[in-house]
Amino acid sequence: MRVIEVNNLVKQYKGAKEASVKGISFGVEKGEFFAFLGPNGAGKTTTISILTTTLSKTGGEVKIAGYDVGREARKVREKIGIIFQKPSLDPQLSAEENIRFHACLYGMCGYRPSFKLMPKAYRDKVLELAEIVGIADALFKPVKKLSGGMQRKLEIIRSLIHTPEVLFLDEPTQGLDAVSRRSLWEYINTVRKQYGTTVFLTTHYIDEAEDVDKVCIINHGQIAVCQPPDEMKQSLLRQELILDADDRAALTAELAGLNLSYKANGQVVAPFQGQTAQEIIAKLKTPLKTLKIHEPSLEDAYVEFLNQAGGAAL
Secondary structure, three states: OEEEEEEEEEEOOOOOOOOOEEEEEEEEEOOOEEEEEOOOOOOHHHHHHHHOOOOOOOEEEEEEOOEEOOOOHHHHHHHEEEEOOOOOOOOOOEHHHHHHHHHHHOOOOOOOOOHHHOOHHHHHHHHHHHHHHOOHHHOOOEHHHOOHHHHHHHHHHHHHOOOOOEEEEEOOOOOOOHHHHHHHHHHHHHHHHHHOOEEEEEOOOHHHHOOOOEEEEEEOOEEEEEEOHHHHHHHHOOEEEEEEOOOHHHHHHHHHHOOOOOEEOOOEEEEEOOOOHHHHHHHOOOOOOEEEEEOOOHHHHHHHHHHHHOOOOO
C-alpha cells in the first residue's frame, strides 16, 4: 500500500523560464524507509515543500495517506510529522511544554496549564517516547539549557506525539557531532520499528541513507533513478579486490589470465562483477601479502551517478 503517491508533479515559479520540477512521479510504500536525494538546485527542496503542504504545486497529483495535498492540506498535516533542517523549538519553554503545544495544535487534546493536568493518554505517550529517545531526565528542563543533540531528540518526540503515518526528516543531523548523529539514528530506527512509521529522508550525509529501502535521485527537476541502494550500486560500480604480492608480475599475469582488468600503482586494484571474491582468490597461485575487498558505498554510487550525469555536488 502506497502512503505517498506523486504523479506527474510540476512546479514552475512565477517568472521562471522553466519548471523547477518537471512532471516527476514516484511512490513510497507504507512503513518504507525512503531517501530522496539530489544536488543543490535539482528540485529536491521544492518537491519536499509540496509534499509537506508548505508550497503549492503547479500541476500533477500528490497524495499523502490518501489525502490530496492541495485540496486536503489540513488532513495531510494531521498524518505527517516533520523534523526541519533548522530547529523550530521555543527556547523559553520546557521540553514538555514544546511537546504539549504541538499536541494541542494537532488536536490530540485540549490544552491544560500543566503536565499533570493533561489527559493520561498524552502523559503516557510523552513518557514512553521520552524513554525511547533518552531524554526522560530532561523532559521538564528549559529547551535553552539542552544540548543540540538533546534538542534534536526533543524534535523527534514532538513530531511523533500524534503518531504520524509519515515522518519527514529534512537534514535531521545537521550540526550534530558524530556521536550524536549515531545516537539519533539509533533512536529514529527504534521508533520506526516500534510504530511502523514511514520515513522520508533527505540528507547531505549520504551514508545516512545506506540502509534505506529505496533511494530516489532527482536531477535537473526530473527523477533520474529510483531503486534499492544495492541495485543502484551494482548498476554503477563494481566491487574491487585490492591485492599485492612480492612477485607482482606473476600476480598481474594471473589476473590478466582470468580476464580481470587491473591497475597497478601502490597496490594492484582489480574491479570485478559476476563472481565472488572467494572464487577469484581461489584461482590465484601467487602468494599474496595484501588482500582487501572494497565494497562500494551508496555515497560512491551517488557521486558516480552525478559524475556521469554532469550534476553538481551536493
